Amino acid sequence: MYWYTVNEKTAASYAPELPLPPAEPGAPELFLVRGDPALRPAAWRVTDPRQLTAERADVTWLDPRRMGDRPELPEAVSAAIAAGRLTGVNLRHPRWRRALDFTAPRPEKKRVHLLAVGDVGGTLLTALKLLGGDVVSSVGICDLSENTVARWVTEMGQISWPWDYDALPEVESVPPERLFDCDVFIFAAARAIPPVDSGVQDVRMAQLEANRPLAERFARQARAADFWGLFIVLSDPVDQLCVAAWRASNRDEGGNWDGLGLLPEQVQGFGLGVMNARTAYFAKKDPRFAAFLTEGRSFGPHGKGLVIANGLERYDDKLSRELTRLTLEANLRIRELGFKPYVAPAVSSGAMQLLLSLRGEWHCGSVPLGGVWFGCKNRFTARGLEIETLEMPDPLFARLRETEAALRALSPEAAS
Structure with missing residues (x-):
């Protein structure tokens, strides 16, 4: 492990001989990595050691167990991750220093x-x-x-x-x-x-x-x-x-x-909030889906490719797929009544998620994961963007992989 000083903060890194002032080993606030700037954030809140060695940020960041073996880290680095005090920094991003300013908290309205x-x-x-x-x-x-x-x-x-x-x-x-x-x-x-x-x-x-x-x-x-x-x-x-x-x-x-x-x-997309709210609507109406209200999750896009999990501890693939279908078709029911379904999206996806974001609270939004934007639970913190990590059953994670592949195929870059 090598130690540096960045903006008067102690930084750790696997990379030797970086053109930065050296520092004594200590409690780091930053961890410096080198990754493709098109495939991972410039700066983020580190929640798992494997995020420091992964080649890219993709859906495995949602379940870090699937990212490979945990790297050996000094106790001080592991402690910083556990305490939520470590910011990962991608030195290959041209604006990595500016990214550190973006993470700085600004309490004013x-x-x-x-x-x-x-x-x-x-x-x-x-x-x-x-x-x-x-x-x-x-x-x-x-x-x-x-x-x-x-x-x-x-x-x-x-x-x-x-x-x-x-x-x-x-x-x-x-x-x-x-x-x-x-x-x-x-x-x-x-x-x-x-x-x-x-x-x-x-x-x-x-x-x-x-x-x-x-x-x-x-x-x-x-x-x-x-x-x-x-x-x-x-x-x-x-x-x-x-x-x-x-x-x-x-x-x-x-x-x-x-x-x-x-x-x-x-850049963040606000489309998942209404899908999550629509799912809760159906979960309240049908006892079969009630687990969603306490342990369910929504992932993916605002539209085709949406993944609803009826629960994490009690995941049922059949029920989850049925709940996903109901959620996806909810807007069609409004259109069948002769109206455009814009009220719930504007409030649940737009206003509510923005206010949660500005308050630094968990919200539903699409975030960058390996070159695509993928909806998940996340929040902005003083240490950078944090994505919720979970232990997922294999059938659920397989659905996320399918959605990731579909989004990649539909990305503007692939189409141009």
């Missing part, structure tokens, strides 16, 4: 900017206004329609508690050139949503080609603005648009990848 206020954006905005006063200072909104923006600014300005007029976040118009003067950017724009009577079964994938150029455009704008906050994707298909936005932001003017845009951990 955050400014949120929202691009566009259609059905989803308007519902999300309303929920943030009502629920976000503890962590959101203000919400700036931007839309192609000036009248739409004026309407929502006025309506939101007329919502307040009597005699406590500053308790809720202010809502204001923000011009396109100032979209990234904020702490959180939410991409909720969509070029086209198939009508209710279109007969389209997988509406999300029908939106990919329409929404991908839009996501890439604003990701490039984030790069130009040197944006250093959270880039949240709420538009469908969430997981594929996360990949598209991240890659677009990390290409130079010639289209070459240089890693000088958004960090992988800066």
